[in-house]
């Protein structure tokens with residue numbers, strides 16, 4: 584199965600990048616930032632993103648618009664300080680662009696300034712590994 588990983592990280596903590604690189608290590612697919620367009624059609628795009636000002640970032644939205652024809656199914660992998668998922672915001676763009684989004688997503692609470700120190704932590708990454716086994720590796 585053809586899989587790609589793309590991410591956009593904004594804060595100095597680089598939580599999204601850490602999550603994307605963890606996935607790279609587990610499934611042996613390069614984790615690239617959203618400045619890298621998809622080169623071919625993929626069955627699963629693992630889009631690693633985070634909540635900023637109660638929305639996803641414009642870089643993520645632009646990536647989706649530019650690459651819509653190459654994504655069969657998008658899998659949302661995201662974090663936020665509040666615990667709120669970005670799925671709704673991702674789906675809003677994808678519905679408009681005709682991109683299929685999996686209902687199964689991975690979400691974790693993450694650190695931001697002084698809150699949620701150390702998150703995502705070992706337990707969060709263990710949950711992520713189980714998610715990858717269920718949704719990505721076994722389809």
Ligand SMILES: Cc1cc2nc3c(=O)[nH]c(=O)nc-3n(C[C@H](O)[C@H](O)[C@H](O)COP(=O)(O)O)c2cc1C
Pocket residue numbers: 591592593594595596597598599600633634635636637638662663664665666667693694695
């Ligand atoms: C500029 C900025 C705005 C943020 N706004 C929100 C927000 O509205 N709601 C929320 O739950 N978390 C918010 N966060 C927290 C991020 O979603 C969280 O720290 C995420 O893990 C950041 O990923 P990154 O380190 O890859 O940028 C914000 C973080 C930043 C840097």
